[in-house]
Amino acid sequence: MTRAAEPWSGGTRSTDNSILPFAASILVATQVVEKIMQSSNLQVRGLIGLVVVAVALGWLTLLDADAEYSTGMFAQLMVKGLGVGTALVPFSVVIVSSTALQGTGITAGILQTTLTIGSSLGVNAATDCVRQS
Numbered sequence: 001m002t003r004a005a006e007p008w009s010g011g012t013r014s015t016d017n018s019i020l021p022f023a024a025s026i027l028v029a030t031q032v033v034e035k036i037m038q039s040s041n042l043q044v045r046g047l048i049g050l051v052v053v054a055v056a057l058g059w060l061t062l063l064d065a066d067a068e069y070s071t072g073m074f075a076q077l078m079v080k081g082l083g084v085g086t087a088l089v090p091f092s093v094v095i096v097s098s099t100a101l102q103g104t105g106i107t108a109g110i111l112q113t114t115l116t117i118g119s120s121l122g123v124n125a126a127t128d129c130v131r132q133s
Helices: 015-036 042-060 069-097 101-132
Strands: 003-005 012-014
Touching (some): 015 069, 069 101
16 A cells, blocks of 8 residues: 655555545535536536536646645545536436436446446556656
8 A cells, every 4th residue: 555645644644545535525516516406407517517627627737746635636636526526417317317218227337337447547547647757
């Protein structure tokens, strides 16, 4: 397990835990934001989520190599998580509900598989970029 400096405690922590706030913000968005925005169109909610993700990714590009997690990436990851959570539910509903009733199970399975493979490829590409720099 990789260890990284923890800027707010002076100690070390597992880097595996650094993704937890991002996951928590996705959970908040899927539960809270969806309730707030439930009267709006699904496509509009999805597009709002994608815009929030784009803003967070643009904000992340402003980081330099010396950025620390708590002061450099935490807020951006939280905003990105809110955007992902806001976009995820509406797009999933649109995709699954656009298929015939007997095909919804396979459609949901393909959707989840695509999300998982896409995430894995994204992590792999980001890791390669970091290694080459």
